[in-house]
Structure formats: structure tokens, C-alpha cells
Amino acid sequence: MGHWVPMELSPESWRKLHAVTTASLTSELLKLGFRNTFMAGVRPLRPGTRLLGYAFTLRYIPAREDLDFQVEYDNWTNPQRVAVETIGPDQVLVIDARGQTGAASLGHILCTRLMVRGAAGLVTDGALRDSPAIAALDFPSYAGGAHGTTSSVLHHPVDFGLPIGCGGIMVQPGDVLVGDGEGVVVIPADVAEDVASRCYERDRLEAWLQQRVAGGASIRGTYPPDEETLAEYQRENP
Numbered sequence: 001m002g003h004w005v006p007m008e009l010s011p012e013s014w015r016k017l018h019a020v021t022t023a024s025l026t027s028e029l030l031k032l033g034f035r036n037t038f039m040a041g042v043r044p045l046r047p048g049t050r051l052l053g054y055a056f057t058l059r060y061i062p063a064r065e066d067l068d069f070q071v072e073y074d075n076w077t078n079p080q081r082v083a084v085e086t087i088g089p090d091q092v093l094v095i096d097a098r099g100q101t102g103a104a105s106l107g108h109i110l111c112t113r114l115m116v117r118g119a120a121g122l123v124t125d126g127a128l129r130d131s132p133a134i135a136a137l138d139f140p141s142y143a144g145g146a147h148g149t150t151s152s153v154l155h156h157p158v159d160f161g162l163p164i165g166c167g168g169i170m171v172q173p174g175d176v177l178v179g180d181g182e183g184v185v186v187i188p189a190d191v192a193e194d195v196a197s198r199c200y201e202r203d204r205l206e207a208w209l210q211q212r213v214a215g216g217a218s219i220r221g222t223y224p225p226d227e228e229t230l231a232e233y234q235r236e237n238p
Helices: 011-019 022-031 079-084 108-116 131-136 189-214 227-236
Strands: 051-062 091-096 121-124 141-143 155-160 164-166 169-171 176-179 184-187
Touching: 011 051, 011 189, 022 176, 022 184, 022 189, 051 079, 051 121, 051 164, 079 108, 079 155, 091 164, 108 131, 121 176, 131 141, 169 184, 184 189, 189 227
Parallel strands: 051 091, 091 121, 121 141
Antiparallel strands: 051 155, 051 176, 164 169, 176 184
């Protein structure tokens, strides 16, 4: 299993990332040269969900008959179960399920254990079983679908704490994940502080621009703002 040196966001950046949108994050990351940061097909189980935490990765490979099709799992050796008992506070369990939703990648009891351990949330590009019950938990959960069949029919958990792909995006252990009602963005750890500041200011500006457009202003000179519009914004928001 992999090991990494955790990066810890400053309290100010943590506060800002709790407030910003994934849409703004993708734009600010694009300015820094990161083109692919938003997970495809991964949606929150319930509206209004907010997620923020550090990636704790778990990787599945395709199941094979001589190793899988289990109903009962060994909590001491199965990498999925060991990962659930290893994850720490403020970490998000991110599962590489290869985008396969023909069987579950996790269920309600394990999600409950993650929540009790203080994990910040769950993200999988596969399916979740017991999804209505998971949605009722006070625990941010994002998935590619729902399926009632146990994971071993389709997935073989092989390792955790290593780089994975989820929703078409590379996820390194310790990367910062931000989720809202639209989906999940992955922020490389070494730019997370800078992106938090940039995005927070961007959202403040765009909220102000939205009000101007709603009030009848043309997008010309407003979105994107020209020098005159920026100067007016700065006067009103010193």
C-alpha cells in the first residue's frame, strides 16, 4: 500500500474552499494549466451536498471467479475493508471503480463506518448499493450510479494509498477534493492554497456581475469585465 506526506490547508483556505463552486474552481485551475479536473458522471446522492477533504484512494480491478464472488469479506485482509478501517479525519475515500456501475462499489454499513471514523466523504465512479440509506446519512457521498449487487461480482479491491483514476481524472493521495451540487473537482495538493484564494475572489466578483446582468446590463464590458467595470466593482467592494 502507498504512503504519502499529507498537506494541510490553512484554516483560511479551508474556509474559502467550503464556499466556492466547482465551476469556478475548474476555471481557475485551467488558468494554471490544469485542463481535466472535474469528474465525469459522478454526482451527489442528494441535492445541496458540499464536500471538502483530502483524497484517500482505493483501487479496484475486474473481478475473477477464483478470487471473487464473495458475499462475506475478510475485514483483516480485504483492501476495501482495511481501507475503511485506515482512513482518517478530513479524508475522502475515493474509489477507482473504472466507471463500472454493473455492481456496487460500497454500501450503507461501510459508509456509516467511514462517517463514524470522521472521514469527510465518499467519491466513486462506480455504483453504490443501499443508496437511499446512504443519501439519508449526514455524509457527503458522490457516485456514478446505484446498483443492488455486492461489489465482488464485478470488482476486486487490490490496493489503497496509490494514484488512481476516478471519473476520468487522476487522483493522487492527498489531493484536495471539492464537491457541490454539480459534482467533484480534484485540486493538486501543491496548488490548493493558491486556487482557494483565486477562486474565492472570482466567486465574489461573479456574484456581483450576475447581479448587474440580472439588472439589465449587457455582457459586453461586463462578462468578462472591462477596466471600467472592474474599477466600479473595486469601489463597491473595497
